[in-house]
Structures are given as C-alpha cells and as structure tokens.
Amino acid sequence: MHKFSLFILTFSFFLTKASAQTWEVGVFGGSSAYMGDINPVNPLKVKNIAFGGQFKRNFNPYWSLKLGYMHGKLEAYDSESKNQAQRDRNLSFYSNIDELSLQAEFNFFKYVPSLSEKRYTPYLFAGVAGFLFEPKTKLLGDEYLLRHMWTEGQEPQNTYKNYAVSVPYGAGVKYNISGQWSLIGEIGYRTAFTDYIDDVSKTYPLIESDPTGERRLLSDPSFFRKLPDGSTAYNYLFINHPGMQRGDFRKKDTYMFVGLTLTFTFISDKCPLAL
Numbered sequence: 001m002h003k004f005s006l007f008i009l010t011f012s013f014f015l016t017k018a019s020a021q022t023w024e025v026g027v028f029g030g031s032s033a034y035m036g037d038i039n040p041v042n043p044l045k046v047k048n049i050a051f052g053g054q055f056k057r058n059f060n061p062y063w064s065l066k067l068g069y070m071h072g073k074l075e076a077y078d079s080e081s082k083n084q085a086q087r088d089r090n091l092s093f094y095s096n097i098d099e100l101s102l103q104a105e106f107n108f109f110k111y112v113p114s115l116s117e118k119r120y121t122p123y124l125f126a127g128v129a130g131f132l133f134e135p136k137t138k139l140l141g142d143e144y145l146l147r148h149m150w151t152e153g154q155e156p157q158n159t160y161k162n163y164a165v166s167v168p169y170g171a172g173v174k175y176n177i178s179g180q181w182s183l184i185g186e187i188g189y190r191t192a193f194t195d196y197i198d199d200v201s202k203t204y205p206l207i208e209s210d211p212t213g214e215r216r217l218l219s220d221p222s223f224f225r226k227l228p229d230g231s232t233a234y235n236y237l238f239i240n241h242p243g244m245q246r247g248d249f250r251k252k253d254t255y256m257f258v259g260l261t262l263t264f265t266f267i268s269d270k271c272p273l274a275l
Contacts, residue, residue, distance in 0.1 A: 022112070023266045024056035024064070026184070030259010032072025037200035037247035038091055039076040043189075043256070048073040050257050052099075058265070061110040066125070070099040070257050074133070076198060079226070088239060090221040091246075093135040093146065093198045097255060099190070101168050103127030111174060113265045119176040126169040129190060134162050135199040139217055146199035151219040152246060153205025164194035166255075184261040189254055197253040206242035219246075 031046035039045055050072030058064045075094035078086040109121035135146045147159055154160070170188030177183045195201040207216050217223060222239045226232070240246070 021060075022058045022268070024054075024058060024263050025266075026054045026056070026182075026261045026263030028052040028054065028068075028070065028257075028259055028261045030257060032070075032074060032097065032255065032257050034074035034076055034197065034253070034255045036076070036195070036198045036250075036253035038078055038086075038093065038198050040248050040250075043254075045076075046256075046258060048075065050259060052257070054261065054263075056105075056263070058112075061112050061116060062107045064105040064107075066101075066103045066105060066127075068099075068101045068103060070097075070101070072097050072255075072257060074197065074255055088222055088225050089246075090225045091198075091200055092137050092221075093200075094137070095133045095135045095197065097131055097133050097197075099129050099131040099166070101127050101129030103168055107174070111176075112267070113176045113180045113182050115267065116176075120174060122171065122173050124169075124171050125186075125188065126167070129166045129168050130163065131166055131190075131192070132163050133197050135197065137199075137218065139214065139221070144214070144218055146218065147196075149215055149218050151199055151205075151215065152202050153207070160194065160196040164192055164197075166190040166192040170256075180265045180267060182263045182265065184263060185259075186261060187256065187258040189256045192253045192255065195247070195251055195253055197255065200247040202246060204240050204242050204244050204246050 028051060030050050032048050032050040033046040035043050052070035054066050054068040056064050056066040073096055077092040078090050081087055103125045104127055105123050105125045107121040107123045109118045110116050111121040136143055137146055147162060150159060168188050168190050172184055172186030174182050174184045204220055210216050220238055220240045223236060224234050227235060
C-alpha cells in the first residue's frame with residue numbers, strides 16, 4: 001500500500017510539472033547514406049535526398065523526447081569502388097528506407113527559443129527505431145527484389161525480413177533564427193540489427209536448381225565484371241565459388257541521415273521554462 005501511494009504521488013507530481021513542458025513540431029530535409037558490405041570504408045558517402053518530420057516534447061531547457069519519421073534512399077555499387085576485389089565482385093543494391101524513431105535529446109546549454117539567454121546550443125541524441133527496407137538491383141535491364149531471389153542460399157520460408165530495429169545516435173546544433181522558430185543541423189547514424197539492408201552478409205551458396213540462371217547471376221554478378229583495362233567489354237566468367245566469403249565480417253549494416261530541420265516551439269505565456 002505504501003509503494004502504491006508513493007507511485008500516485010510521483011505520478012501526480014509528473015502531471016503537475018507536465019503543464020510546464022512545451023511542444024515542438026518540425027520538418028527535415030537532407031541526405032541519406034549507407035555503410036555496409038558494399039560500402040565498407042566511407043561513412044559519409046551521401047548521395048540521395050531524404051526528408052521527414054518530428055514531434056517533440058521538451059521537458060525542460062535541457063531534455064527532450066522526440067518522435068520522428070524519416071524517408072530516404074540507400075544505394076551502393078561495387079563497380080564504383082576503388083578496390084579491385086570489390087569491382088570484380090560487382091554486387092550492387094538500392095532500397096528506399098522508412099524509419100519511425102523515438103529519441104532522447106540533451107542540450108549542452110539552456111535552450112528555449114525566444115526566451116533563453118543563448119540563441120544556440122549543441123546537443124546529443126540517442127534512441128531506438130524501427131525501419132522498412134527492400135533491397136533491389138538490376139540485371140540486364142530488369143529490376144529484381146533481391147529478398148525473393150535467396151542470393152545466399154536461404155530457404156524461401158526463412159529469408160530475412162524487410163523490417164528491422166536500429167539504434168539512432170548523433171549530434172547537432174540548434175539555433176533560434178527568429179521568435180519561436182529554430183534551425184537545426186544534425187548528423188545521425190543508425191546501427192541496424194540486420195546485415196541484409198544490402199542483401200549481402202555471408203557466403204556464396206551452392207545453387208542446384210536455377211532453370212533461368214537468374215539466381216546465380218544475382219548472387220554472383222562477377223560474371224559481368226569489366227575487363228582490367230576498364231573497357232566496356234566484359235569477362236563472361238564466374239570468379240567466385242560456393243562457400244567463399246560474399247560479404248564482410250561485420251554483422252550489422254549502418255545508415256545515416258544528415259541535414260537541416262526547421263521547427264516551431266509552442267510556448268505558453270506562463271511557461272516556467274523561461275525562468
């Protein structure tokens with residue numbers, strides 16, 4: 001009974017303090033990028049437009065909780081690598097990505113748009129997210145959904161899912177441009193709990209039944225690798241064999257969003273956050 005009373009008092013205190021909190025809404029525009037088996041070394045290889053939106057609850061001038069949505073496109077091509085072994089492997093993918101996340105933010109300085117002494121603050125954030133993806137590629141002009149081609153020998157009933165959980169984390173700077181409007185620059189990485197964003201993870205499979213030859217070619221497109229002199233002619237010969245390593249040894253892919261967010265903060269005239 002004592003513990004229950006303590007819970008009621010704590011919850012009542014939270015509701016009382018909640019009236020001092022502010023809401024914030026914003027829109028994001030920027031770029032998305034991917035790092036994984038096909039782009040193993042360049043964490044800032046951004047090339048596609050991304051957009052999103054957010055709703056935020058500011059508990060005080062330092063701590064916030066944000067619900068955010070992001071949409072972007074991820075892609076990578078072995079043919080663009082500086083590494084000859086990757087160019088010979090010749091894998092590629094592209095995929096839209098849709099993410100819903102819940103993130104906690106911490107401001108280094110006291111920050112309330114139009115009310116706090118400082119007009120800017122750096123901040124850190126971390127949270128949890130769920131996202132959808134669907135890796136695709138093109139072969140001889142036709143588009144294929146790689147998840148349904150079982151390119152690493154998966155059984156159809158045991159192929160990887162097109163959704164996963166990730167951990168967003170990053171940093172940014174908030175600047176009060178005018179009144180209750182803020183402009184926020186942010187870079188945020190996501191560690192994904194899947195290694196199949198790019199459809200590449202383990203080894204080349206032994207494909208015994210492949211009437212059209214599509215599965216073998218999608219699993220091992222080294223058949224179409226360019227000649228060493230860079231000419232447009234191709235070596236029509238497979239260089240990989242079942243059991244050889246197809247991806248790298250890291251068990252998780254990563255992706256990121258970088259860009260600007262424009263937000264508006266709803267502030268009550270009696271808001272204690274200004275104190």
